[in-house]
Amino acid sequence: MKTIDGRPYATRAELSARAGYKGDATLRALWAERESNGHPPARRIDRALFWDLEVWERWFTEYRRQGNGVDYSGNADEELPPAGQAKVLGINASAISHYRDNPPPGWPGPAREERLESGRVREYRTRRQLWEYADSGPRAGVAGRTPAEGADPKVALAVEALAAEPGRKAGETAAALAEQYGGGLSTWKRAVTEARRQG
Known part of the structure; x- marks a missing residue:
């Protein structure tokens, strides 16, 4: 991090860490598609790119919200049962179970619990808890990002995963990505295949 004119500036690696990514492939893809996604401009200092941290974080929060499938409407303090939680997050109700x-x-603890006649416990969470979870970074149950035109963040994530564990089988890598980020296994298999082709 650097301070320029009293404002914090961060490198791509620092932004990746703040966004919760293990590498910088996804942010490289977003930067490459900056004309279509509105990515903030960078300053070049000694052959490195730096971004105004506050400007970038505002843009990234909005960018992630645009395609994350989350319903941001309603009373923030409303307590929702599992089916309602799934609806807010735009995921299958079985994921909540x-x-x-x-x-x-980052999954929040329940705001309250209710014991059912069957003996099972139903957990309630507020919309605010779910929104904060969705905004906190990459999340399970859904990819959480809309692919930019041309560059597919799933492929970028697959590139990172392959680099982190080069000896792992393609199917295992795809399954791990599907578990971590959500989405269909076949979609992640295609992303891993494309990542291997690019690598």
Whole structure:
């Protein structure tokens, strides 16, 4: 990080870390498509690119919200049962049930619990909790991003995954990506195939 004219500026690697990505492939793809996605301009300092951190974070939050499938309407403090939580997040209701035993990173604890006649416990979360979870970074259950024209963030994520574990089989990599980011296994298999072709 650098301070320029009293404002914090960050490199692509620093922005990637703040956004929750393991590498910078996704942000490289977004930068390459800046004319179509409105990515903020950079300043070149000693052969490195730097972005105004506050400007970039505002843009990235809005960019992620545009295609993340989340419903931001309604009363923020309304407590929702699992089916309502799934609807807000734009994911399958079975994912919410799965999160009870295997919560993804950042998944909020329940606002309250209700014991059903069957003995099972129904967990309620507020819309605000769900919105904060959706805005916190890449999330399970849905890719969370709309692919920019030309550059597919899924392929960029597959490139990162292959680089992190080069000995892993393509099918295992695709399954891990589907589990981490959501979406169909066949979609991730295509992304891994394309990432291998590019690599």
